Amino acid sequence: MPAADVLFTGGAVFTGTGEPLHGHAVAVAGDRILAVVPEPEASAHIDEHTRVVDLDGALLSPGFQDAHVHPVSAGVELLMCNLTEATDAADAVAHVQAYADANPDEAWIQGGGWSMDHFPGGAPVRALLDAVVPDRPVLLMSRDHHSTWANTAAIRAAGLDASTPDPADGRIEREPDGTPAGTFHEGAGALFDHVRPPIGADLAYAGLLRAQEDLIALGITGWQDAWVGTGLGGVQDVASVYRRALAEGTLKVHVVGAQWWERAGGLEQLDEMVRRRAEFAALDHGRFTLGTTKIMVDGVAENQTAAMLTPYRDVHGHDTGNRGLSFIDPERLREIVTQLDAAEFQVHFHALGDRAVREALDAVEAAREANGATDGRHHLAHLQVVEERETARFADLEAVANIQALWATHEDQIDELTLPFLQDGAEARQYPFGDLVRNGARLAAGSDWPVSSADPMHAIHIAVTRVAPGLDSEPLGGAHQRLDLATAMAAYTSGSAYVNHRDHDTGYVREGYLANLVVLDPDPFGLPAGEIHRSTVVATWIDGELAYSRTS
CATH class of the missing domain: 3.10.310.70 (Diaminopimelate Epimerase; Chain A, domain 1)
Structure with a gap:
């Protein structure tokens, strides 16, 4: 038996799907997982150079992947x-x-x-x-x-x-x-934009490195950057920040960059996106890719720009003439997505209101009819309000539901700025994760940080309970929209790896996969649902190397 450089033993192993394995050890050699074996067989992988990590009851899991984040x-x-x-x-x-x-x-x-x-x-x-x-x-x-x-x-x-x-x-x-x-x-x-000072290149680079440090400490070993373009927070060119990190060898994680689609522009943007995708493909062996395009379909509900099928109400409960904003005409959106899909781009939609979700799914359907089935793995992020019949379309179209679970709870922003201005019954359609899963949708998960905390375990807690820690409220949307813990963990690991086209070597604890791992203590599977948030990251390993330790 080949010897391991690192051997994890003494705790359960969440492999990326289903319930955790018990009584197993995980051997790592170099940057890869060498074997997942029953504990009695683990000694065969130990020699004098092996570092044995006693989990002491903690959980070993694939590293988390954030499927929608803005780290720069x-x-x-x-x-x-x-x-x-x-x-x-x-x-x-x-x-x-x-x-x-x-x-x-x-x-x-x-x-x-x-x-x-x-x-x-x-x-x-x-x-x-x-x-x-x-x-x-x-x-x-x-x-x-x-x-x-x-x-x-x-x-x-x-x-x-x-x-x-x-x-x-x-x-x-x-x-x-x-x-x-x-x-x-x-x-x-x-x-x-014409008067604000741009963010300098050095500050933008320092921002990426600071963000990477914070995300790794939360167990995040890969992400999808949901806005690689110009202008976000004053940063002039997000891709150039990653280019510098690649050149200087400071990018420790793997990143999928979603090139920003300028909604006022047309299909002339596609040629430049193809060029930039090829440029970065030539620079690196998969550490950073630009094969995704981000499209904002609508805004957000709290400022009444999310695109809704029914009108918003005013402070007196009367219907207004406002149904939110569709930033791109639906017919034009279908044309854009069809062309992107044909050019082998993944499309990452911001779709928050029920009309926006319908328009995004219609665009995916149009692309599928024109191009046939592809490996685009198109995904819709946020999904705050989803009409019940639309939840079944995700599986039919092989579209991924990219959830931001931290938001799926009663809190001031939704209770004071959103629900009072929506139609009766809208609360039951808030973040319908349970409906999506029951209808066969594949889930990925992300944080939208800095919009909200990047901590996966806090988001997973709410996905399972639909109640934020410390609150005594009813589960938002009803208890039937809760996820079980294994499903929520899978969304943040293997589910996001699938979206990132990295499920061939990340997102699972499997032989041959990259040793991107996180240790969680206490084991969340051993906690009552209301205490899942107490499970925190003890250590993060990337490519078989310790990248973060809570004790160091």
């Missing part, structure tokens, strides 16, 4: 004016003041992470920022990156006033006389 902008925001830890509106403003005071030479204060539920109507006003930074422009992205908060200096610098119209893909919150009030939703945030 997340890392940059951590290094700028970071509001993610603010507890309310006053605390957010205090964070801004502290950052401005500590950085007197920055011409613009930029960053993000503010929560919509901290402000009336989800829309902070310019006066709050003016009170603490009156003399410099301030521009801050919301935590979900669908809204921008600006002070008066920034609004003036951009030349915006009461006469500025709303763009087709966004909305400006206004004061009674039409003056911009301070919040700019969706595409309205781009009205600052």
